[in-house]
Amino acid sequence: MAIILSINSGSSSVKVSIYQSSTQSQPPKQLADAQINGLTAPPAKFTYERGTERVKNQEVKDVSSNEDACEYILDHLVKDEGLSEIPSRDDITHACHRVVHGGDYPDAHVIDQETYHHLEDLTDLAPLHNSSALAIVKACMKALPKAKNIAYFDTSFHATIPEAIRTYPIEPSIAKKNKLRKYGFHGISYAFIIKSVAEYLKKAESKTSIIALHLGSGASACAIKNGKSLDNSMGLTPLAGLPGATRSGDVDPSLIFHFTHDAGKPSRSSTKDLHISTAEEILNKKSGWKALTGTTDFGKISSSQDPACKLAFDILVDRITGFIGSYYVKLEGQVDALVFAGGIGEKGALLRTEIVEKIRCLGFELDQQTNNNIIEDVVRNIGQDGARHRTLVCQTDEQFEMARQCAVDLQSK
Numbered sequence: 001m002a003i004i005l006s007i008n009s010g011s012s013s014v015k016v017s018i019y020q021s022s023t024q025s026q027p028p029k030q031l032a033d034a035q036i037n038g039l040t041a042p043p044a045k046f047t048y049e050r051g052t053e054r055v056k057n058q059e060v061k062d063v064s065s066n067e068d069a070c071e072y073i074l075d076h077l078v079k080d081e082g083l084s085e086i087p088s089r090d091d092i093t094h095a096c097h098r099v100v101h102g103g104d105y106p107d108a109h110v111i112d113q114e115t116y117h118h119l120e121d122l123t124d125l126a127p128l129h130n131s132s133a134l135a136i137v138k139a140c141m142k143a144l145p146k147a148k149n150i151a152y153f154d155t156s157f158h159a160t161i162p163e164a165i166r167t168y169p170i171e172p173s174i175a176k177k178n179k180l181r182k183y184g185f186h187g188i189s190y191a192f193i194i195k196s197v198a199e200y201l202k203k204a205e206s207k208t209s210i211i212a213l214h215l216g217s218g219a220s221a222c223a224i225k226n227g228k229s230l231d232n233s234m235g236l237t238p239l240a241g242l243p244g245a246t247r248s249g250d251v252d253p254s255l256i257f258h259f260t261h262d263a264g265k266p267s268r269s270s271t272k273d274l275h276i277s278t279a280e281e282i283l284n285k286k287s288g289w290k291a292l293t294g295t296t297d298f299g300k301i302s303s304s305q306d307p308a309c310k311l312a313f314d315i316l317v318d319r320i321t322g323f324i325g326s327y328y329v330k331l332e333g334q335v336d337a338l339v340f341a342g343g344i345g346e347k348g349a350l351l352r353t354e355i356v357e358k359i360r361c362l363g364f365e366l367d368q369q370t371n372n373n374i375i376e377d378v379v380r381n382i383g384q385d386g387a388r389h390r391t392l393v394c395q396t397d398e399q400f401e402m403a404r405q406c407a408v409d410l411q412s413k
Contacts, residue, residue, distance in 0.1 A: 003086060004028060004094045004406050005147075006399035009136040012040040014069040017399035018077065020085055021407035028403040031085060034076060036060065036069040046072065053082055066132050067139040074143055094410075095140045095149045096402040098188060099133045100238065101126035102153025103179060108405060111137055111149040119151065125179065126237055127276050152402045154238075157187025160228040168236075182240075184232030186214040190222050192401040193341055193394045198227070200379040200392070201336060210337045211327045213320060214396065215345035217245035217296060221320065223327035230330060233323050239284055242319050245296035248287035249319060256283060289316075298344050302351060317351065321358045328362055337383075337390035338364055346375055346395055352382065356391055363388025 001022040008015040015035040019028035032050035037057075044063040048055040063072050077086050086092060097111070103122045109115055116137065123130045133151075140149055166182040168175060175181060190212055198208040205227035212222045219242040223230040233241030243249035256263045256279045263279040290296045292312040293304075301309040328335060338359075340352055349372050356366045365384035375393045383391035 002093045002407065002410055003091055004096060004403045005092060005140075006096045006098075006402045007136055007140070008098045008399060009066050009132045011132050013037045014039070014066055014073065014136060015399070016073050017403070018083075018086070019400075019403040019407075021403070021410065028400070028407045030400070032077070032080075032083060034073045036063060036072060039064060039066065039069060044069065046076075048076065050080065050083060053080075066135040070136055070139040070143060089144055090146050092144055092147045094406055095144055095147050096406050097133055097137050097140070097149065097151050098154070098398060098402065099137075099151045100129035100154045100185060101183065102151065102155040103183075105151075105153055105156060106159040107156055108150055108152045108409070111141070111151050115151065116141075124275065127280070129238065150406060152188055152405065154185040154187045155183040157191050158182075158184030158222075158229040158232050161231060165231050180236060182232070182235045183237075184220075184222070184229060185234040185238045186218070186220045186222070186232070187229070188398045188401050189214045189341065189396045190224065190229065190232075191405075192396050192398065193339055194224050194227055195401075196379050196394050196396075197337060197339055197392060201390075203336070208336055209331055209334050210339050211324055211331070211335055212339045212341060212394075213324075213345050214342040215242075215320075215340065215348070215351070216342035217298075218247065219244050219249075219316070219320075219342065219344070221323035221327065223330050225331055225334075231327060239280075242323070243316060244288045245298070246285050246288045246290045248283045248291075251283070298348070298351075302348060313351070313354075317354045317358065320355055324355070324359055325362070328359075333362075335389050337392045339392045339394050341394045341396040346393055352391075352393075364391050366391060 004019040004021060006017045013035060017030060018032045019030050021028040034048045036044050036046050038044045042064060043059045045057040046055060046060045047057060060072060063069055074089060077083060078088055101122050119134055137149055161182060161184060168180060193212050194205055194208060197210055198205040201208060208227055209225045212224060214220050218238055221233040239247055241249055260278060265278050267276040267278045267281040269276055269281055289301055289312045293301055293308045301312050344351060352371055353366060356364050365387040366382055367384045371382040375395060378395050380393045381390060382393055
């Protein structure tokens with residue numbers, strides 16, 4: 001029997017899902033969920049769910065870092081008398097970590113000292129994303145000496161992107177030396193989506209082709225051909241492609257140098273361990289919907305009549321439909337479904353309506369009644385009967401996908 005922690009660490013939060021895996025025929029069983037939010041805006045708040053046990057937004061003291069959050073969550077798990085599967089930390093066998101940037105790693109990787117240092121080197125490619133994950137990895141290696149730590153990369157799913165798509169037209173020797181190419185992101189989510197959609201369609205993954213949209217505060221689009229990533233809207237970093245809550249998405253590369261003369265200078269947020277340029281901070285943290293509307297809450301934006309909110313909404317619709325059209329052509333029209341996922345994709349009925357209306361010419365149509373209903377299934381068909389292509393919503397689950405992959409690897413050994 002394996003006890004698996006699936007850990008998703010961000011700059012201001014740590015989320016942990018706890019699973020038990022004991023049989024080859026059954027998927028991992030979820031035991032509990034724990035998370036701490038507000039690490040960068042104290043007081044931190046703790047939320048916990050196990051069966052009927054609920055703790056919601058409980059303020060916690062002396063928790064101000066990812067490491068503190070990890071310790072607090074681990075202590076809570078072993079002290080929870082209702083969680084009999086984990087009487088001590090030594091009963092935790094695996095810790096699965098979502099790491100945004102995995103460079104050239106095509107698969108998940110057991111983390112030893114060599115791997116850890118390699119991931120540290122990759123931090124320069126994703127300074128705003130990898131550092132928090134590595135902080136938790138380091139904390140878990142210390143707090144759980146008997147557990148196997150495994151890194152699951154958002155980039156791995158996109159290792160199949162063809163060379164002509166992943167290569168930037170810049171000096172090849174410099175690109176190779178500095179590892180400058182399209183990597184693609186949200187791969188753990190897309191792995192869950194393609195598996196779930198193929199099961200729903202009763203098709204083999206290897207024969208399933210979709211256009212998938214992971215829409216949240218970070219948003220991306222993905223063309224998946226015969227179960228493999230063909231293209232992703234994100235690039236060298238998650239900044240490329242669609243705009244997000246605080247990200248600009250695609251802009252003219254020269255824009256930032258006209259925006260500020262300090263673009264290449266270190267940001268005030270930089271530390272001795274975390275090197276961030278002013279340009280990176282502006283385009284990643286001070287752009288997107290927040291810059292246009294003053295809020296990162298897309299629910300408020302989509303329901304507002306304020307012209308700034310309407311503009312932000314229309315910009316996102318425009319950029320998404322542009323990628324759908326491009327990927328439809330790349331897939332040569334052989335598309336089993338358009339799939340909405342992520343918090344906004346799963347809850348944004350109006351956004352789905354506007355997007356699908358603009359791509360009716362491709363053969364997508366919505367059943368408005370179904371579209372407006374709350375999505376409860378893992379995969380739900382919201383398309384109109386008789387439409388040329390299906391339109392689906394998938395409730396993606398990155399933590400489960402990591403635990404599932406971990407359990408599959410264990411069972412194959």
